Amino acid sequence: MKSNTEQARPVITLLTDFGEEDGYVAAMKGVIFSECPEANVVDASHCVPPQDIRHAAWVLAQYWRLYPEGAIHVGVVDPGVGTCRRALVIEADKRYLVLPDNGLAALVVAAAKTCRFHAIHDNWHRPGPLSATFHGRDVFAYAAAVIASGAAPPDTFSAPVETIVTPDWAVCRSEEDGLHGAVIHIDHFGNLITNIRATDLGGYAPDRLHIQCGALHISGLSTTYSDVAEGAPVALISSTGTLEIALRNASAAQAVTSDTVHVFQP
Amino acid sequence: MKSNTEQARPVITLLTDFGEEDGYVAAMKGVIFSECPEANVVDASHCVPPQDIRHAAWVLAQYWRLYPEGAIHVGVVDPGVGTCRRALVIEADKRYLVLPDNGLAALVVAAAKTCRFHAIHDNWHRPGPLSATFHGRDVFAYAAAVIASGAAPPDTFSAPVETIVTPDWAVCRSEEDGLHGAVIHIDHFGNLITNIRATDLGGYAPDRLHIQCGALHISGLSTTYSDVAEGAPVALISSTGTLEIALRNASAAQAVTSDTVHVFQP
Amino acid sequence: MKSNTEQARPVITLLTDFGEEDGYVAAMKGVIFSECPEANVVDASHCVPPQDIRHAAWVLAQYWRLYPEGAIHVGVVDPGVGTCRRALVIEADKRYLVLPDNGLAALVVAAAKTCRFHAIHDNWHRPGPLSATFHGRDVFAYAAAVIASGAAPPDTFSAPVETIVTPDWAVCRSEEDGLHGAVIHIDHFGNLITNIRATDLGGYAPDRLHIQCGALHISGLSTTYSDVAEGAPVALISSTGTLEIALRNASAAQAVTSDTVHVFQP
Numbered sequence: 001m002k003s004n005t006e007q008a009r010p011v012i013t014l015l016t017d018f019g020e021e022d023g024y025v026a027a028m029k030g031v032i033f034s035e036c037p038e039a040n041v042v043d044a045s046h047c048v049p050p051q052d053i054r055h056a057a058w059v060l061a062q063y064w065r066l067y068p069e070g071a072i073h074v075g076v077v078d079p080g081v082g083t084c085r086r087a088l089v090i091e092a093d094k095r096y097l098v099l100p101d102n103g104l105a106a107l108v109v110a111a112a113k114t115c116r117f118h119a120i121h122d123n124w125h126r127p128g129p130l131s132a133t134f135h136g137r138d139v140f141a142y143a144a145a146v147i148a149s150g151a152a153p154p155d156t157f158s159a160p161v162e163t164i165v166t167p168d169w170a171v172c173r174s175e176e177d178g179l180h181g182a183v184i185h186i187d188h189f190g191n192l193i194t195n196i197r198a199t200d201l202g203g204y205a206p207d208r209l210h211i212q213c214g215a216l217h218i219s220g221l222s223t224t225y226s227d228v229a230e231g232a233p234v235a236l237i238s239s240t241g242t243l244e245i246a247l248r249n250a251s252a253a254q255a256v257t258s259d260t261v262h263v264f265q266p
Numbered sequence: 267m268k269s270n271t272e273q274a275r276p277v278i279t280l281l282t283d284f285g286e287e288d289g290y291v292a293a294m295k296g297v298i299f300s301e302c303p304e305a306n307v308v309d310a311s312h313c314v315p316p317q318d319i320r321h322a323a324w325v326l327a328q329y330w331r332l333y334p335e336g337a338i339h340v341g342v343v344d345p346g347v348g349t350c351r352r353a354l355v356i357e358a359d360k361r362y363l364v365l366p367d368n369g370l371a372a373l374v375v376a377a378a379k380t381c382r383f384h385a386i387h388d389n390w391h392r393p394g395p396l397s398a399t400f401h402g403r404d405v406f407a408y409a410a411a412v413i414a415s416g417a418a419p420p421d422t423f424s425a426p427v428e429t430i431v432t433p434d435w436a437v438c439r440s441e442e443d444g445l446h447g448a449v450i451h452i453d454h455f456g457n458l459i460t461n462i463r464a465t466d467l468g469g470y471a472p473d474r475l476h477i478q479c480g481a482l483h484i485s486g487l488s489t490t491y492s493d494v495a496e497g498a499p500v501a502l503i504s505s506t507g508t509l510e511i512a513l514r515n516a517s518a519a520q521a522v523t524s525d526t527v528h529v530f531q532p
Numbered sequence: 533m534k535s536n537t538e539q540a541r542p543v544i545t546l547l548t549d550f551g552e553e554d555g556y557v558a559a560m561k562g563v564i565f566s567e568c569p570e571a572n573v574v575d576a577s578h579c580v581p582p583q584d585i586r587h588a589a590w591v592l593a594q595y596w597r598l599y600p601e602g603a604i605h606v607g608v609v610d611p612g613v614g615t616c617r618r619a620l621v622i623e624a625d626k627r628y629l630v631l632p633d634n635g636l637a638a639l640v641v642a643a644a645k646t647c648r649f650h651a652i653h654d655n656w657h658r659p660g661p662l663s664a665t666f667h668g669r670d671v672f673a674y675a676a677a678v679i680a681s682g683a684a685p686p687d688t689f690s691a692p693v694e695t696i697v698t699p700d701w702a703v704c705r706s707e708e709d710g711l712h713g714a715v716i717h718i719d720h721f722g723n724l725i726t727n728i729r730a731t732d733l734g735g736y737a738p739d740r741l742h743i744q745c746g747a748l749h750i751s752g753l754s755t756t757y758s759d760v761a762e763g764a765p766v767a768l769i770s771s772t773g774t775l776e777i778a779l780r781n782a783s784a785a786q787a788v789t790s791d792t793v794h795v796f797q798p
Contacts (some may be wrong), residue, residue, distance in 0.1 A: 019720070
């Protein structure tokens, strides 16, 4: 894993559940600019619901690949801070993720073509004492900054690992009777985002597959919402590459209460 | 309309009603930095009440001209996304606006000395598929970035148009008995901001005009709040160039329930 | 006091109680970029509870020193705007603060090794009329920008002053029976942050001092939360250098209703 020294203004995005009332985010930015004054720090969101790893994983999946190669995406939703959970640096399709090993990277890893995982050495942190509760500042922001500045290549403070935490909700199961997945996010239009990737559907014919989600039954995969009538159910591949279930110009979330999804082909 | 290649770090401001919980804003920024790594992206606000074009128009009017010439102001409050509403690039007093043609630019256009309107070609968007629901990312952010980078002059992806959508609330009516306007914004001090511009008052003598707003009657235009006693009503030209009705150190919004304003000179 | 011309991209952080719905923050940024296009403007927080100087003072204390030397920290929580309260430029350990003289700087000043105070000349403001209500834009943002750009050294628009407003809550009292302090902030974990600094405790032996806060009694100062059992009370020096009272992995705020703190050594 090499340093990110190609960019004049290396991008570092920040995703946290810290809210915006306190000085926590400002502290992370201070650590970054002290180490890497030329960094281009971007607020992704600090309004992730507290400790909601799955929500944060979905938000991260919306934007990580839209940034230039070399971009560093920091994610701090970290219920396990202070425990022995690992801190990771992941290289995914030439972007970096710096985040705790708790599933936050799961949807990026599911979507990426190539991934390399590194675990940051225990007790590695910015100079000075390590806070028991604020690794966002002392570990994650600092790690992003040293990668951005090129001061310390990731290999000097982390070691390769083979596997990372993959939560149940991150991937669907393939069984004899089809794919069994789950709704993992409801967006602000009420669309249901599932954990079934386009690649999981490789063995199915778009016009012959069936989707069951609670009482809702959909035949065939569409390419746009407007393939169906107003209010009618539609299934398509979302902008982040996973199966999405929607009602055209209406809220699927209000029509469906189940969060399990079954895809099958008779 | 020429490209914005004079600035080392072209400013792009973002105003949306996307909120801050999701990854939508971060996605827009990713598109911008991929196309124009040197951009100076500025969050104006992402907390516009959902689909409240008038509120957003007023917010935009607070800041657009304070930025250096060449600044690019993106506005995405876009209830008509996916319909045939046009996407605009407007050059107003040497700043750019990139936004849907739905009235969002109305107060800037009312205040600007010179304006040139361009409509972005239908179906022009960033490389890849066009989302039916996320033109903020695929059209507006991308258009701002290509203007900022100089990669594509606006003329290559847009064409001049003569008129744009001008909502009823944007301008007052001049009739025989005076000016008939409206309260279009209540600021956080309870001051009433109207759609009557300083220029609309050109034919009136500041010390002889009368203003009626609901039960409130004000004689003459003041220059500062302190021209009147505590709690007394006062009319002045606001920092954005329109007639404002206030109570000194009190809330006019609590005293007045009407949103029509009549200016006359006996 | 010299200008800040050493940095290629001088950092200016913004802390306000303006909220994020309106265009006020965007207006401040516009003023800054018009005066100093190369500024690196950082949102610290705009969600300080309205007019809550003490909250803002604590937030500022979390991050000011983490930024590189020369950083300019703007703070606008300003209930006295329009009155004769002074506007300050403070140099604290080689960082600048630009803020009203109302106690907002109190915790930085208490923590800094060296401080120099300057008061901005009355009626000094950006070119054009001075708004009676928006000194954040017309005075504070503009002052930060001219310091950042080097266009006007602070000495040209401000004069040294000896003392600034120091609110009661900023410092503890030392009396014969020990230190009498106060809880000045409750963080989002329910930890109680006090105004008793590590330096105030200089005459006390960490293992022999006693702390009384309401009904809660703690013997001795710990170095980390994990020095005590789950749920047990613990006193330690917080990451910002003041005495903190906590329950390990629980909320001290729910267990203690008093906001007075007494430190003594029998």
